[in-house]
Amino acid sequence: MTTISFLIFLSAFVLIGVSSMRHATGQREDYYLASSTVPPWLVGLSAMATNNSGYMFIGVIGYTYATGLAAIWLMVGWITGDFLASLYVHKRLRDATEISSEASYGAVLSHWYSRSNALQKLIGLISVVFLMAYASAQLVAGGKALHALFDWPLWAGAVMGSILVMVYCFAGGIRASIWTDAAQSFVMVAAMALLLVMGTQALGGFDAVVADMSVIDGFLDLFPRDLVLPGLAGGVLFALSWMFAGLSVIGQPHIMVRFMALSDAGLMRRARIWYYLWYTGFYALATGVGMLSRVYISDPGNFDAELALPTMAIEILPPLMVGLVLAGIFAATLSTADSLILSSSAAITHDLLPHRVERPLLIKAATLGVTLFALAWALWNEQSVFSLVVLSWSGMASSFAPLLLVLVMGGKPSQGLSITMVIGGLLTALLWRYKGLHELVYEGMPGIMAGLLIYGVGRLLLKSRKN
Numbered sequence: 277m278t279t280i281s282f283l284i285f286l287s288a289f290v291l292i293g294v295s296s297m298r299h300a301t302g303q304r305e306d307y308y309l310a311s312s313t314v315p316p317w318l319v320g321l322s323a324m325a326t327n328n329s330g331y332m333f334i335g336v337i338g339y340t341y342a343t344g345l346a347a348i349w350l351m352v353g354w355i356t357g358d359f360l361a362s363l364y365v366h367k368r369l370r371d372a373t374e375i376s377s378e379a380s381y382g383a384v385l386s387h388w389y390s391r392s393n394a395l396q397k398l399i400g401l402i403s404v405v406f407l408m409a410y411a412s413a414q415l416v417a418g419g420k421a422l423h424a425l426f427d428w429p430l431w432a433g434a435v436m437g438s439i440l441v442m443v444y445c446f447a448g449g450i451r452a453s454i455w456t457d458a459a460q461s462f463v464m465v466a467a468m469a470l471l472l473v474m475g476t477q478a479l480g481g482f483d484a485v486v487a488d489m490s491v492i493d494g495f496l497d498l499f500p501r502d503l504v505l506p507g508l509a510g511g512v513l514f515a516l517s518w519m520f521a522g523l524s525v526i527g528q529p530h531i532m533v534r535f536m537a538l539s540d541a542g543l544m545r546r547a548r549i550w551y552y553l554w555y556t557g558f559y560a561l562a563t564g565v566g567m568l569s570r571v572y573i574s575d576p577g578n579f580d581a582e583l584a585l586p587t588m589a590i591e592i593l594p595p596l597m598v599g600l601v602l603a604g605i606f607a608a609t610l611s612t613a614d615s616l617i618l619s620s621s622a623a624i625t626h627d628l629l630p631h632r633v634e635r636p637l638l639i640k641a642a643t644l645g646v647t648l649f650a651l652a653w654a655l656w657n658e659q660s661v662f663s664l665v666v667l668s669w670s671g672m673a674s675s676f677a678p679l680l681l682v683l684v685m686g687g688k689p690s691q692g693l694s695i696t697m698v699i700g701g702l703l704t705a706l707l708w709r710y711k712g713l714h715e716l717v718y719e720g721m722p723g724i725m726a727g728l729l730i731y732g733v734g735r736l737l738l739k740s741r742k743n
Contacts, residue, residue, distance in 0.1 A: 281599025289607040293452035307449035320550025322457035338582035340566025344495035357522025380622040381529035400627025407620040410668035412653035414613035424586035463604035468561035520721035524673030674705035674723025701727030
C-alpha cells in the first residue's frame, strides 16, 4: 500500500509540472523566468519550497536530531536574516531584471548600471560550480528518502531523481518547477504537522516527550556546548552567524529567480507575505519533528541522523500517509534540484558562453549536461546533505550577497572592485571552512563581511586618490 500511494502521489506532482508545457513559449526568457508572469502567491510558495526541500526534510531534521533545542537558532537566525535582506533587495532586484531584460541572476548583477562582461563570467562560473554541488545534495537527499522507504541502494534514488528532473526541465523549465513547488508546499506543511501530532501521541503526550528529552544530556540546552565563546556571548554569536545564513538567501540564484519572475514588482509585498508565513510555520514544525525523532529513535551512535524523518514516518503513519509524506519529500528534492540545474544552465548559456544561446534545443542540451554532471557528483559524494548544502549556500552567499547589497543601496563599484569583492568573499568563506572554524561560526558570516569590507576599503582608496 505504501509503494502504491508513493507512486500515485509522486505521479501527481510530476503531472502538475508537465502540465505547464501548455504555457511554454520556447523562448529563453520563458524557460528561465516564466516570462516574468508568475503571480505573487505562486512566487511565495515556490520560494518557500525551494528554500527548504531536501535540505529541510533530510539535512536540518538530521541536525536537530543530533543537536537538540539549540537547533532552534537556525530557524530564528535564518528567517530573521532572510526577512531583513528582503526589505531592501527583492523589489529592487525585480526592477533591475525588468530594466536590464536579462534572464540570469549573474547577468542582472553585472548589468545593474553598466555592462561588465568579466564580472558576468565570474559570477556565472561560481554559480555553476556551487549550484551543481547543491543539486547533487538534493539528489542524495532523494536517494536517502527512497532508501528508507524501499531499502533501495542510495544510487537508485539519485538516478531516478535525475530522470524526473529532466522531465521537469524539458516540459516547462522554471514554470514547471514553480507549479510543483506550490503543490509541494501544502504537502510539506501538512506532513510535518501530521508527524508532529501523531508522533507526540505515540510517545505518550507532550509531558512524556519533554520528560524523555530532558534525560538526553544537553538536548534541551538553549545553546550548543561547543561554542567559540562561553555563555551568553557565545550564544549571541552563534545566533548572529545563522542570521547571516538567512541573509545569504539573496546570494542564491535558484531562489532569487522566483522573485525575478514575479508578474509585477508592485506585488512584491504580497509575495513576501506568502513566503514568510509558510516558511515560519514549516520551519517551526520541522524543528519540532527533528527533536521528536530523537526520542522516537534513541540510538544516535548506530543511526544516520539524516534518515530520521523518513524512518519515523514509516513507523508512525499509516501506509497511505507514509506514501504521501515520502512522495512529498522526494518531489521536493526534485523541484529544488530542477531549480538549481536550470539556474546553472542559465549561467552556462547566458553568462559563460561567448554568444548567448537562444535555440530551445541547445538550451535543453545544456540542461541535460548539467543534470548528468550533478548526478555523477551525487554518486561519488561522501558528505552529508547538510554539510554539502551549507558549503554551497555559503560559497554563493559570500560571493554574491555583498555585491548585491552594495548595488541595491545605490553603490556603483567599478568592475575591478566588484570582482575583488566576489573573489575576496568567496576565498574568506572557503578558508574559514578549511580551517574548521565553520563548526563554531557559519562561514558565510565572515565571507559576507569580508566582501563588504573590501568595498569600504576600495571606496576609501578611490576617495584618497581623488583628493
